[in-house]
Each structure stands twice: as structure tokens, then as C-alpha cells.
Amino acid sequence: MGDGDGETAPSGSGLAQGRGRYEVILEAAELEFYERSFDGVGVAAIGARAGITPSAIYRHFESKDEILATLFDRAIDALQIHTAAQIDDPFDELRYLVDGHVEFALSAHRLNSVWTREQHAIAEPFRRRVHLRQKAYVDRWLACLDACYPGNKTSDLAAVMRLAHAIITSDGTRVSAAPRSANLKSILVSATMRAVEALDGQQPNG
Secondary structure, eight states: OOSOSSOBOTTOOSTTTTSOHHHHHHHHHHHHHHHHOSTTOOHHHHHHHHTBOHHHHTTTOSOHHHHHHHHHHHHHHHHHHHTOSOOSSHHHHHHHHHHHHHHHHHHTHHHHHHHHHTGGGOOTTTHHHHHHHHHHHHHHHHHHHHHHSTTOOHHHHHHHHHHHHHHHHTTTTOOOOSOOOTTHHHHHHHHHHHHHGGGTTOOOOO
């Protein structure tokens, strides 16, 4: 092995050959969590996928929980990269947020699926940090929707935001060999923009 920090599993997949051990573990965990769920996978399975022993994993991560938290951090980092710009016009910003989230969901569909499906599994001491980072992204969406459709209740804004995110992630969370539509990005963007229009004409917040 290139980094010499643990034995190679005798019949692993070979992911670790010529790659940084840390990155190989995360890639293997992402694949395992995507295909089998966080609860359905143990450290031994991650090691087998990566081609290393479980003891080698523990040289980089203290637990499976820390691996999941690291993947969550990567998902949030990717979302922030795709939505890094600040847009003055609220409707332009809304379209920018939708475009960026769709791009993330399609370009990193396994990571997006793990992040979306495994929210319940994030554990302390990582939960608070991850949730604070996610809250900053959620708050930006809520502020943008409020600017586009002022007067709506916060609960209504939040409901529509969750609907928008559900639409965006709907195709990426499926584990299937069926080919995706060539027009999927434009379909998801269009469907999401139509969904947020549900806020138009709602009863004012009283």
C-alpha cells in the first residue's frame, strides 16, 4: 500500500491502490451507505470495499459515525461551492439556488443520496456541528423565498423549501440501473420553480 499505515485486506476491491487511504475510505463508505444504507453497513464492509482492514480505517476515523459526519461535511461544502455567489435580485437568487442544488444533486448523486436519506443517523458529537452548517444553508433559502413571496408564514416558507428540495433530490436518491433522462436537469429546475410558486397568493401572515 502506498501510505503504509495498515494492512491490505486479503481480497479487497483494489480501490486503495495508488490512492490516499483517507479518500479511499470515504469513497468506499459513500458507496456502501448509498447501496445498503448507513444502518446496514459495518466498518468491516467499508474495509472490504476499500481493500483494507478495519484496523486501518480506525487510524483515520474513530467510528462509522465520524465517517458519516465527514461525508455530510463534504455534501455541505459542495452545496456551498455550487451556490457561492451572492445575487441581489431575490428571484434571480432563487433560480441560482435551484440551479446550484440541482447541479450538486446530479453531479454527486451518491453523496447527495446519503446526505438526504441518512439525516436521522448523524450522531453526537457530530450532530450539532452538522446541523449548524445545514441551518445556514436553510436560512438562506428561507430568506430568499420570503423576499420573493413576502407575507407568508415561516412554516409555509419552510414547507415549500422542503418540497423544493424533495423535487431536486427525487431522482438522485434512487438506486437503479435505469438510464436517466437526458433532460433531467431542466426538468428538475422547471418543476422546482413551479413548486415554489405555491407561495404566491397564500394568505398573509397574520
